[in-house]
Amino acid sequence: MSTSRVDPTVVSQPVPDESRWPGLATPPHSPLRARAAEALFRHAVKSLDVRVTFPDGTVLGAGGPDAPEMRIHRPAAFFHRLGADAKIGFGEAYLVGDWTADDLAGVLTPFAERLATLVPPFLQRFRRIAERMQPSEEENTVEGARSNIHRHYDLSNDLFSAFLDESMMYSSALFGPGDTLTQAQHRKLDSVLDYAGVRKGSEVLEIGTGWGELSIRAASRGAKVTSLTISKEQKVLADARIAEAGLSDRVDVRLCDYREATGEYDSVVSVEMIEAVGASYWPTFFSTIGKRLRPGGQFGLQAITMDHDRMLASAKSYTWIHKYVFPGGIIPSVQAIEDGMRENTRLKLAGMREFGQDYARTLKLWRDRFQQRWDDIRGFGFDDVFRRMWEFYLAYSEAGFRSGHLKVHQFGFSDPR
CATH class of the missing domain: 3.40.50.150 (Vaccinia Virus protein VP39)
Structure with missing residues (x-):
């Protein structure tokens, strides 16, 4: 699967106004974390009742043809955002159109059902090191x-x-x-x-x-x-x-x-x-x-x-x-x-x-x-x-x-x- 192809139907979306949404338009860049995020994401979705589609035709997820579809249009940007901070980057990727869904709640529900187990147990011990804490x-x-x-x-x-x-x-x-x-x-x-x-x-x-x-x-x-x-x-x-x-x-x-x-x-x-x-x-x-x-x-x-x-x-x-x-x-x-x-x-x-x-x-x-x-x-x-x-x-x-x-x-x- 290539993570560098871009869906041309999404590129034309307006760039977020920097004065309203500072820093949102430019995804973070961390190749190592992005690769790790991609591996975790692929592992997580393979058992979820969704269909995750990519620009190169790759389809992930356990859902059949009628399952809610998550369309990832800009895989590289999506995984860099996810790697930088999964609890924020997943939503930010939706804000800028890195991924879309016709049935948004339908896509998000299987993720919510498995929220406690999406990250493998051996990695959860590192949560406090990797996660951002609420600002003072x-x-x-x-x-x-x-x-x-x-x-x-x-x-x-x-x-x-x-x-x-x-x-x-x-x-x-x-x-x-x-x-x-x-x-x-x-x-x-x-x-x-x-x-x-x-x-x-x-x-x-x-x-x-x-x-x-x-x-x-x-x-x-x-x-x-x-x-x-x-x-x-x-x-x-x-x-x-x-x-x-x-x-x-x-x-x-x-x-x-x-x-x-x-x-x-x-x-x-x-x-x-x-x-x-x-x-x-x-x-x-x-x-x-x-x-x-x-x-x-x-x-x-x-x-x-x-x-x-x-x-x-x-x-x-x-x-x-x-x-x-x-x-x-x-x-x-x-x-x-x-x-x-x-x-x-x-x-x-x-x-x-x-x-x-x-x-x-x-x-x-x-x-x-x-x-x-x-x-x-x-x-x-x-x-x-x-x-x-x-x-x-x-x-x-x-x-x-x-x-x-x-x-x-x-x-x-x-x-x-």
Whole structure:
């Protein structure tokens, strides 16, 4: 197999703008590492249910003619990127068109299913030497967290409005029979609010406002809500949506880090915000919840999770997702959440549900809508590299949930006092 041939249909793609995507256009050059990466890749894909095709006609993978196809157009660049840093280079190669796929989530799912075994065991012992660690400047201090959140959630309210449903929920829906996405998002909110015991007269603290839908739902039950966000863009739209719902007298959205929260509440609710906290700050996050709850209070939490051993193995790794989508993030395990609550609060686990396949379905709906609305999104100032970045991010995430590598849980905790 030659790794130097180039697919002429891909060469004409625009070169990434250096001011937006510094260093992305030029692949790293490390022949020894590239050869090693190629050998590992060929070994890994030979047992996966995919078809990997090359410009010279070579086909790898265990998949038949109907299996999802990964087309490698620029093998030399692909393997040099993979050799330099596999956890970042694989995604970067997609951003620049070194490889493409019609069924992107279908290609990525078999990789996600075998994630723990793609690298042979005798090489995994060298992981800490070869892998990049998360940079210190992305540590989730109060200032660092604001910077990290700004890089994703302050991209553009118009962008998120383009592919989310009318609820503007950017977290997994919980589908019932025949539900639309909006109905499934409301089902999810009702579930987590029930776990938190939110009812008429409740005083509620929400950690992580999003664009206001949970606050609106809680206030519609007759609760009074204080909601915390560190995204200026989200606060602007959340305030507007809350006002439009006629609930401004019942909801107070504050630009405030959870560590700076004050007061006591009957209920605390947080939906998919813990992933941005950082493992070193989990004790602070959990203890803050305990301090903010009145005796007898309840906490409703929704969190993306992964198996505990995988969490420990990847806790400090710097991946494509960190570099391009969620700097400073780490996904907890169920055990990490339960241990953290037990060690830092008086609260006891009162209920839990898992619905990871609903997240795969949610992500597919978002990605379909993102692709359908791309012409509108392009008009907000985003380029084709950004389009491929978000297609890869949404498909990569969908594959994680489809494979079971990632899950999503709702938890209910209660104070027995």
